[in-house]
Amino acid sequence: MVYLDNSATTKPWTEVLDTFYKAASSYYGNPSSLHHPGLEAETLMQKARESLASLLHTKPEELVYTSGGTESNNLAIKGIAMKHRDRGQHLVTSTVEHPSVKEAFLELESFGFDVTYVPVDARGRIDPEEVENAVREDTTLVSIIHVNNEIGTIQPIEEIGRRLARYPKLYFHTDHVQGAAHVPLDLSQSFVDLCTISGHKFHGLKGTGALYTKQGVYLSSLFHGGTQEQAARAGTENVPGIVAMSKALRMSREKQSDDKGRLSSLKEYLMERLQKIDGAIVNTPIYGSAPHIINVSFPEMKPEVLVQELTRHSIHVSTKSACSSKLQEPSAVIKAAGLGEKRAASAIRISFSFDTTQEEIDRLLAVLNSNVPEMQKVMGEKK
Amino acid sequence: MRYDHILVRYGELALKGKNRTEFENKLKRNIQYAIQDFPTAKVKKTYGRMMIELNNENPEKVMEPLKHVFGLSSFSLAMKSPNEIEQIKETALQAFLQHDGKKRTFKVNARRAFKPFPISSQEANQIIGGHILSNTEDVTVDVHHPDIEVNVEIREQGTYVTCGRVEGSGGLPVGTAGKVMLMLSGGIDSPVAGYLAMKRGAELEAVHFHSPPYTNERARKKVEDLTEMLTTFGGPVTLHVVPFTELQKAIHANIHSNYAMTIMRRMMLRITEQIAENRNIKALANGESLGQVASQTLESMHTINEVTNLPILRPLVTMDKQEVIEISEKIGTYPISILPYEDCCTIFLPTNSVTKPRRDKASRFEEAFEFQSYVEEAVANTETITFGRGQQKTNQDMDDLL
Structure with missing residues (x-):
């Protein structure tokens, strides 16, 4: 075949599946439980978080685990828009976003938000200047896809980020789902406030993902309940999936450098x-x-x-x-x-x-x- | 051409006369420890300062851990040039251009320590300043309040150019003041006390009282994590976990509840002193702040302190709670400290503790039971773990999964 x-989606690597199996069978405690298996699961999850953070050049506490790209994109976009809606209701995105971004913005439009869609050229590329021109006094969020999922165009995220850094009142999100394995962003250098990744796009398992949320960026959560993930995402953590995702990204980086x-x-x-x-x-x-x-x-x-x-x-x-x-x-x-x-x-x-x-x-x-x-x-x- | 060195300055050390060599050696060792993730970077001592040769390591990343090393007054990225004026000019220009930060105005500060070099410091200032001016736009000289000072040091083995400086943590190199035994509870105060003791050059060991099943595994994990954090500021830290349940139960059974807290503190101090003596450590440290809680009134300190002759360092003694919280946030221990797991102090804490205990009464109460055997048993069963880089309790099973 x-x-x-x-x-x-990608085929999960055997090593990743082994990790998943072992983590699921040996560390099945709920990380929030007080007892020993709970502590073990929490320790393992923390190690996975540190490993993922070092691959992405972030701090461990800046990663919010989610169920994948769609959830991370929704959490970033709706979470920022809703949290800061008293300050402004203008949002900026592009005309070439993934449906999970596009539809989230459409939903926000139905709530009365004003969205500007920045066009692209024949290569599918966005002009950073046009993004900056779209910014208004009441803009709270700009969301631009990194690598286009249909045609593969890479957007100049770092340059857009550098320009947007001059507007301290807005947040910059990028959908990094297609870039994470093959065109990795260095999150410590890219002027991005929020960044979406998805485990199954780099040989991890479906149902795993993360949203990088830069220290000091606050958003409304989509799920309410326990205080997992600094209360940004309630719900018992998918420990084996999370561990498998860390492993998959580490292997991806190795393969990328060997490639x-x-x-x-x-x-x-x-x-x-x-x-x-x-x-x-x-x-x-x-x-x-x-x-x-x-x-x-x-x-x-x-x-x-x-x-x-x-x-x-x-x-x-x-x-x-x-x-x-x-x-x-x-x-x-x-x-x-x-x-x-x-x-x-x-x-x-x-x-x-x-x-x-x-x-x-x-x-x-x-x-x-x-x-x-x-x-x-x-x-x-x-x- | 790019930044290939970090110049490290240390202030207070120069004042310390005879101890200087030892201090410099400790500082060098601590810097090496802090940057051990960058194996090709080399630390060298030179003329009252240190030079880190980067050997292709990322300068920004190497600078990060230096911010936590006590004894550094400041540090700067540096470029090295041969002692030849054309090359010095070009190096200074590159250093200026590659410097990150505001630089609309500058001044050159040349120092010719190597006298055979034919151009004086004054002349060098002008030549180098002129070279930068003629190769940049919108940049002017301001000798009084420049955005950036371009320092050019001409020494026998070469010229170093630096632009700007990053403030260090100050203090004295960890280890130069000897070792202290920190009483580490897991709350907000004691890690800060440990940090401040390290700032004045103390190397730490820590003692923690653990009372399973009344205090749980997470409370202990919390203390281990705090210990791990403290290693960032010096070197490895050894943690002694004292099994305290039996002694607490005996206090509970034998001592009137309004003196239970005082007696418990005295027992903790006896145990800590014993462990310190076994480890050849000559002082204790804790997070007490005058008047903060019942056990920290002057009368309480007086009564509790009676059981030991070792000096007790109390770095927080005059601080307000808010000041302590600010430091704990700065050093990163705060989020761990506030995790809601009970420690041995809160678990048996009676509500009617005396705030003005007396030594004579405390001694009389203690006669009610044979406490020495409990103290000895606690010391004998203490578990010792060392934290710090290369010392972590590695969990091979977990690491294999990742």
Whole structure:
């Protein structure tokens, strides 16, 4: 099987699953319990927190564990907007956000918040100056995705952060879900106040994530109950999931340093060859994009058909983001980049992991090269 | 060219005459301990200051732990240049450009300690200042209130350029004042007392009274975490955990409740003194503040203090609670100290303690039971654990999971 949908989710590494199993079976106490197993679970969780913090260059107490990217994004956006709504009700985001960000803002709009959506250029890139221009006296939050989940464009988070640092009354959040493994931000240097990561995007387990919340940043919580996670997120902690996530991120960093740009070369190799296929247009910009996401449109074809055909050959790719791909709608990201309805409606996304090999890419290319012309002919006739 | 050294200054040490070498050695050792996560950085003693050669370590990261080392008055990032004026000029310019912070105005402060160098300090000021001016925009010289001082020290083995300085913690190097035994309860005060004792050069050991099952495992963990935090400011700290349950029960059974607290304190002091003597430690320290609670009135101190001849350092004795809390927040012990686990002092605390106990009465009450055997047993069964880098109780099972 050739699995090339790693931006949707990754396969948990065996070592990570071992960790999960051992943590779940040996440290099953509730970290809030007074007794010995409770203390042990708490100690283990604290060690995991320290390890994750050192990988992200944060302080341990700045990490709030959540159930994943969607929850972290919702917690950051609604949590800041609600907490500071007496001071201002203006929020800024981009037109190329993940649904968990976009929908959270739409929800806030329905509560009366005013949201400015900063546009992107044809590469899907945001101009930091435009973000700064959108800021008003009553802006409390700016949220910009780091690596775009559909086309892989990297946003200039550090530059945006540097500009926003001049506005001490607003908070800056970034959705770092796609960047965490392949384009890691150094949170001690990036002028970010809140940052979302998700465990299953780097070979951890589903249902694990974290929100970096810089010291001194306060937000309203989504869940109320116990005082876990400094009361920012009530609920018994998912200790084995948390420990597995720390392990997965540590292994990702090791693999990234061993990888030495191999994935970037593989991306360029694939992009070059995709461009040569008749009827294919690559949407991912060659520069300023992550090494693991390639988005390509076949304007004369329905993308589901191509996904089905590839799956028949045991090659698995996706149409745009998994969180919205079941809807028969064109890609909002590609539309926002101004690449046209047709390209937006016919995009597929190929996404790598550290374990993706040259052979797998060659297999994908072989199927595409041999089947696309034929399929295009059939579908073209239909029109 | 980039910052490749950290120049470390120490103020008070210079005053200490004969002890100076020992002080410098301790300070060097403490700096090495603080920066041991950066194995290629090397500490060298030179002319009343220390120089850390960074050898490609990240300067900002190495500076962070230095802020906690007692005995440092200040430190600065430095660039080294050969003693040749063109290279010195360029180094000074680079040091200026790479300095982080406000720098609209500056002055050059050159010092030619190496007299064979052909250019005087005054001339060097002008040459270097001129070079910076002609290679920057919107920057002017202000000799009275500059944003930044560019220090250029010309020494025999090379010239060091620094810009600005970071304040150190002051105080004396931990270890230069000998060892004290800190009575560490787990509350807000005692870790601060330990910190302040370290600030004046004391190396710490700590004693904690643990009364299972009346005090739980988390209360003990809390004290272990506090001990671990204190190691940040000096070196390893040894913690003695005294099993106190039997003695507390005996006090409860034999002593009138309004004197129970006084007697318990006297017992704690006897045990602490014994452990200190076993460890060859010549002073005790605690977090008492005059009049704060019943056990800390002058009469209480007088009565409790009777049982030992060792000096008791009370760094907080004249401080208000708020001042203590501020220090504990600054050093990071506050959030741990306020965790709600009972210690042995609160658990048996009677509500009717006398606030003005008398020595004679206390001694008479103590005759009610044979306490010496309890004291000896507590000392004999004390558990000793050392904290600090490389000393942590590693939990291999847990570490393997990560």
